[in-house]
Amino acid sequence: MATKVVRRPELTFWEKLYLPQIYCGLKITFRHFFKNLGLHIAHRLGRLKHLRASITYQYPEELRPLMSRYRSRHRLTLRDDKTPRCVGCMLCETVCPAKCITIVPGEHPDPHVEKYPIRFDIDLGICVYCGYCVEVCPEDAIRMDTGILDLAAYSREAMRLDIHELMDPELRKPVNDCSLTFPHTCKVHGGDMKGSWDGIAKTAD
C-alpha cells in the first residue's frame, strides 16, 4: 500500500515567538480599520464615492447591483400603444414547471396579431424563478428584468400578480384602480371583462 507522507509545516522560530505574528495580524486589521475609516469620512464629505468602504449594502435605501441576467420579478413588455406584446400563444403557461402562469387569450382586432391575453396571472407564491417562460417566449413578451426582489405579502392571494402589475413594474400593491383600456379581466373589476379596443392605435395596418 502506497503511503503518502504529509509534511506538516513546522513553525519557524519567529512564528513560535508569536509576538511578530501578532504584529502581522494587527497590521492587517489596522490597515482595514484605517482604510475603511478614511473612506467613510471621505464619503461623508462626498469624495471617493466609487470606492466602497464596506461590503454591506444598507438594504432598503441602497439596493444591491444585480447581474444583468438576474431573474427577478416578471414583467410583460409593451407595444408602442401600451398594450401587451403577448400574443396569447400559451407557450409559457405550458413550459412552466410550477404551473404558476394562468392565461386567458382573447381575439385581437389586428389580424396580424390574432390573440392577446385577456387575463395574465402569475402566482409568485409558487413560481420557482426558473426563467423558462422568458426563454420560451417567441415574442419577447415576458421578461424577468425588473430588479424587484422584495416580493413579500401578507396573504397568498396578494402573491398573485395580475396583468396590471405585470405590465407596470412600478405598480406596487394594492392595485385599486384600473388604467388599462383594452378588454381584459382583472381583480379591480372583480373578474368582469372591461374595456374596448376603441381609441387604441392599431399597429401593423
Next chain:
Amino acid sequence: MTELLITKVILAGFVVFAVLNLAGLHTWVERKQSALIQDRIGANRASIFGFRLFGIFHGIADALKMFTKEDVIPAGANKTLHTVAPFFSVLFSLVVFAAIPFGPTLLIPGLEPIHLQVAKIDAAVLYIFAMLSLGVYGVIIAGFASRNNYALMGGLRATAQMISYEVALGIAIIGVIMVYGTMDLGEIVDRQGHLIGGWLPMWGIVTQPIAFIVFTTAALAETKRAPFDLPEGESEIIGYFVEYSGMKFGMFFLADFLETIVVATLATTLFFGGWQIPYMAADGFHFPWGWDIPIDNWLYVLLGFLSFSAKTLAFCFVFMQIRWTLPRFRYDQLMDLGWKGLFPIAVVNVVVTAIIMTVMGKVG
C-alpha cells in the same frame, strides 16, 4: 474634614460617572471598530428623533433591552449566589479605579491641594491586584450558582486562567516597583516624570519594556476577552454566564468592559507615565533644547488629565483591535503561555532588573 469628604465624594462621583460611561461607550466602539476591521458598517439603525449618530444609541437600546428582559433564575440554582455573582464582578472591577491617579495635584486657593485620585493608598498596587483577583469570585460563583455543568466548567476555566495569569501579572509589576521604589501609584507616576540623560522621559515602557509586554498579555487574559475568552466563549464553548439573562447578564458584560478600562488605565499609569506629558512640570514645559513655556496650575491639571484620558483611550483602542485580530487560544496553549512563557520571562525580568540596578548603584 467635611471639605475633604466633599472633594472625595466629587472625585469618586466623577470617576464612576466617567468610567461607567466609557464602559457603555465601549459597546459602541466594539461594534463599530469590529465592523470597520471586517469591512462592515456596524449597528447604525437605532435612532432618537431620526438622529442616528453612527449608531451610538445602540448602547442605550441595549441597556433598555437588558433592563426590561425577564430575569431567569434556573430551578435548583442557589438564588442568593446567583444574584450576587454579577454584582461581585462589577463591584471589584469598579473599586479598582479608586486607586488610579488620573491627573496632577489641583491647587484651589483656600483649599487643601487636591490629588486627582480618589484614594491615595500607599500600597495601591497591592490593592489593585487584590481587587482584580477578587473579581474572579464573581465568575466562579456565577458558574457554581447556576447549577449548570457547562457554567461550572466555564467558571473553572476562568479560575485556572486567572491563577496562571495573575502570577505573571504580579511578577511583571515587581520590576516596575523595583525601578520606581514605591507601591504608591501617585508616586510611580511622579517618578516617571523624571528624565534619563536629560531628554528621555523615565516612563515604564523605557525602563521595563519586557515587563510591559508580559503585563499587557497577562492583563488581556485578565479581561477575559479574546484571545483569552475561554471562560466565556459565547458562541462555542459555553461560558460561566449561560444561565444569566437580562441585566445580570449585562452586568457581566459591563464588568468585562470595565476590566478592559482598568487594564488600560493600569498600563497607562505603570508604563506610559500616567498623566505625565514629556517635559511638562508643575510650572510649565521645559524642553531639553532650551524652550520654557510656563503654564498655570489649572492648565497643568487639564493637560495632565487629557494626557491620561488620551493614553487610556488609545489603550482601549489597541486592546479592542487585538480582541478582533487574534483567534481564541486553546486551553493547553493558554496554560503553556501562562506558566511556561510569561511566568519565566517575568521572573527573568525581575532578576535582570535587580542585577542592572545593583550594578548601576540605584538600589534604595
